[in-house]
Amino acid sequence: MCLSLNSLDDDTLLAVFSVLTVPDVLNLRQTCRRLLVFSSQQIVWQNIGSSQILQQGIPFSKKPLSSFSVRDLEDRVRRAYHLGKAWKAPSITFRASGFAATRGGPIQDIHFIPGYDRRWLITVSQGIWSMITLWDRSNLTRVTSWSPQKAVFSALAVNTSEDCEAALAVSLHRYDSVVVEILAIMATVPDSPPGFECIARLNTLRQPIAMCGPLLALADDEAETIIWNWKTQEYAVLQSPVEADLWRNQCTQVVFAYKTILVVRARSVHAFAEPKLAPHPNACVHHPYAQSTFGWVDGIFVSVPPSSPEDSTGMKGQPLSILVRTKNDDPWSFTFKIQLWTLSPITSSYETTDDGPYYNFPPSMTSEIVTPRRGALRCTDMVLGPYGTAVWVQPEDYSVAGLISSNVHLQNMPVPQSHETLVAAAFPGLLNTQDEPQVKSSWKNHGENWTCLDYDEERGCVALGSTAGAVTILNI
DSSP states (O other), rough: HHHHHHSOOOOHHHHHHSSSSHHHHHHHHEEEEEEHHTTHHHHHHHHHHHIIIITTTTOOOOOOGGGGGGGHHHHHHHHHHHHHHHHHSOOOOOEEEEESSSSSOOEEEEOOOOGGGGGEEEEEESSEEEEEEEEEEEEEEEEEEOOOOOOEEEEEEEESSSSSSEEEEEEEEEEEEEEEEEEEEEETTTTTTEEEEEEEEEOSEEEOOOOOOOOEEESSSSEEEEEEEETTEEEEEEEOOOOOTTTTOEEEEEEEETTTEEEEESSSEEEEEEOOOOOSSSEEEOOOSSEOOOSSEEEEEEEEEOOSSTTTTTTTTTOOEEEEOOOOOTTTTTEEEEEEEEEEOOGGGGGGTTTOOOBOOOOOOEEEEESSSOOOOOOOOOOOTSSSSSEEEOOOOGTTTTTTTTSSSSSOOOOOOOOOOEEEESSSBBBOOOOSOOEEEEOOOOOSSSEEEEEETTTTTEEEEEETEEEEEEEE
């Protein structure tokens, strides 16, 4: 007797679908009505998402698979499968689009909003006063703008939590005050476009650096970092050692890791045990249990690992990755290095107390990329995703043109052109099974210099702002 797929019972058919690839499922559903209906069930895409996306280390949402509607889950799994195939290929191709965000002024900052189903993109620009503009990622159209009168933005932090009503924190400087406002994206009137609404406020000179749910990290340019819960009004003070030879020790990143808060400053990383927050005046001052320095560098970015079914925070027993862009002491060198360092967790329980340590210091270097160009950059941002993919801007090669300039001669002279490039790379891991990091793409900028960038690893999307007010969107 000859059996067909259509004659199998549902349980057996489910087992068959669980081992098929996404393209196989899409092809199979076109054969008959029963398989079309069967392949549209929630359990089918949950199994595929678990076996072919999560277990394969492909970027995906931190939310449980069961929390999505079947249509949304299928779309996300199909997109993630395509993204994983792209990163595992020898090279990736970007699909470019763009729009004019300002009337010629530079884009000062650009960010994807992780919450709100990753629907929004914001740009920060400045004319007479500063302005935040909200853009719809699906069609790259402007939704709304927010520009308090007589205010200039000095810093902005985007909430990394997908389930918090607060979207970002902004430091506003007016002639008579400095205040940090917590903003949500919401529609005040039903069926009307969303806008920015202030839901909390704090008078402080410290600048917002990072935001995770209700926790906001604020820091000065010397040694002090405040962890503030804007809902409960409780806080703690993290005091880093003062470096005497630095007149300005800017805080560039604060990372909420497993029972640890990492404070990244100009050339050092300090690890603090997760503090207990308390209302004023009962808040305590905490000191780091460990610290490390990378010397003089152009940038440091710390990435936390992705979540897992066993640990929703995704950080217990998992190492942290640190991406470093080095400076070269040799003025004649034309190269710089991108280094990946690993901060390993302490796994033995008897080695850890409530005050730490939770990670082994100093971190160890695991990978290095030597880039062939060295030069000035307007955009020094670099982003390392939880799954080991990274993007950064590489400067243009000034040696191509040498001392020739196109605007100092009376007659026309052909001047060789060079362009800054966006580099996308995968470091060793599930998306790169090689022992060395792999540069997957270099996308040339043929327009004005870039000023800022952001990277959404889950969607495979890079956003770049330029000096001319243009925004470039690169999708994998």
